[in-house]
Amino acid sequence: MxxxxxxxxxxxxxxxxxxxxxxxxxxxxxxxxxxxxxxxxxxxxxxxxxxxxxxxxxxxxxxxxxxxxxxxxxxxxxxxxxxxxxxxxxxxxxxxxxxxxxxxxxxxxxxxxxxxxxxxVWAIAMTEPGTGSDLKGIATTAVRDGDEWVVNGAKTFISNGIHSDRVIVVAKTDPAGGSKAFSLLVVERDMPGFTRGRNLDKLGLHAQDTAELNFENVRVPAANLLGKEGHGFYHLMTNLPEERMSIAVSAVAASRSILDETIEYAKNRTAFGRPIGSFQNSRFVLAELDTEVDIARVYVDRCLGVLARGELSAVDAAKAKWWTTELQQKVVDRCLQLHGGYGYMMEYPVAKAYADARIQTIFGGTTEIMKEIVGRDLGL
CATH class of the missing domain: 1.10.540.10 (Acyl-CoA dehydrogenase/oxidase, N-terminal domain)
Structure with missing residues (x-):
């Protein structure tokens, strides 16, 4: 196309x-x-x-x-x-x-x-053990002490958590500040009190290090405040649409890749003396997936063009993110089914694609949060 x-x-x-x-x-x-x-x-x-x-x-x-x-x-x-x-x-x-x-x-x-x-290597630390999509529930604190901020708290599910030399940490700098309670601070590898937990054992994406981070009286120079004090939440909301578009782009590309491999598999794998792709059910499943992936790519490409002009809205990014990642779940699930028992074997690419895809509807904002963004824009 x-x-x-x-x-x-x-x-x-x-x-x-x-x-x-x-x-x-x-x-x-x-x-x-x-x-x-x-x-x-x-x-x-x-x-x-x-x-x-x-x-x-x-x-x-x-x-x-x-x-x-x-x-x-x-x-x-x-x-x-x-x-x-x-x-x-x-x-x-x-x-x-x-x-x-x-x-x-x-x-x-x-x-x-x-x-x-x-x-x-850099990372960004938003999610906490007790706080996922609800960013306003972040409990990590940073208290000003002269020319330093003293950071206490914990983060989890942090990509690049093991390799990272610097981490952008979302912390509460004003307990009574409401939406202006949060700021962004850059914590560096060798700062006393900054420690890393284990490299988390995930369902998929095993080559990507993902860790728990702990902050115990970490003294961060005031010069490491990123952006404006009290504007951390607004900074996050400004940058999240690009992150969500990145996930949407990845979802469509991954869907197309595993679908193309499955189409070839359906042409070569035989059952009852004929290629499994020759059965009407297989043809219809693959035809449906092929159509939906193409449609998703057209929408994402349109969003990319709008983003390149600096005009992409958070709502359109949310639509792209939730639709494409849910489609990716559907594609890998149907493709695995068409592989039969072999699809359950990790030596087949579709099994790994199935495991790797599962996070897509969760990180960067869950499907439910994306629908909430779209729904509110509808005035509901």
Whole structure:
């Protein structure tokens, strides 16, 4: 299907990303899955090829390209290859906007060079053991003490939690502040009192390190306040639409990838003396999935074009996120069913795709929260 949202530069970049994944990631992915995390060096290599850091200004060592369609290319190629170890989309799509839009000039000079070169891995810590989608329920606190903030609390399910050198922490800085209670603070690896728990054992995405983080009287310099004090909640709401689009892009690409493999499987796997794809039920299932994935891609591509113009609404991003991730669940489930017993075996790609896909309707805002956003926009 023709995709006019992408131009020649994006297509050339896609070849670079695809080649990088094939050379530097796919051969190591099984080892990363067994280890529970990837090699840190892959971030540096990715930066050298412009796969990460391309949206950082050139003066700080980046590519100086601010066009989310390049982010989408990276997300699509990673999902198509089903290589999930390094948090490249977290790096490009989630963390970068916070640094580019909220950091002051001193902070940019201090943080962006290492970020752009891949030598420093970043994470963002929102979720807590008792707080998921309800961000206003965050209990981690930061109390001002002279030129420092003293941070106490715990975070969980933090992607890049083990590898991260710096973490953007959402903390309550004003207990009585309501929606203005929260601020963003950058906590660094060697700060006393900052510790990491275990690398969490997840259902899928085993090569992506995900950890618990603990803060016990961590003294964070006031110079590490990111954005405006008391505006943390607003900063999060501003940046979440891009994160949700990144997830939507990944969902469609992953759906297309496993669907194409299943179509080939249905042509070659026989039952009752004929290919399973020749049975009407199989044809109808695959026809339905093929149609819905194409429709989802058209909507997501339209959203990408709007986002490239800086006009994408939080509501449209929420629609894209919930619809495409729920579709991904449907696609992998139906594709696994068509594989029969082999689909339940982890040596078949569809089984791993099934496990990896399950988080998609949860992180970045659950399907229920996305529907709430859309519903409120309807005046309900």
């Amino acid at each position: 023709e995709r006019p949202v992408f131009e020649a530069d994006h297509q050339r970049f896609r070849e670079v990303v695809r080649e990088f994944i094939a050379r530097e990631m796919t051969p190591h992915h099984e080892r990363w899955e067994q280890a529970g995390l990837c090699d840190r060096e892959v971030y540096v290599e990715a930066a050298k090829q412009g796969v990460i850091g391309f949206n950082v200004p050139e003066e700080f060592g980046g590519g100086g390209v601010h066009d989310f369609r390049f982010n989408a290319v990276v997300a699509e190629e990673l999902s198509s290859a089903r290589v999930h170890g390094p948090g490249f989309t977290l790096h490009n799509d989630v963390v970068a906007p916070y640094l580019l839009n909220l950091a002051n000039e001193e902070q940019k000079a201090r943080w962006l060079p290492g970020f752009a070169s891949g030598e420093e």
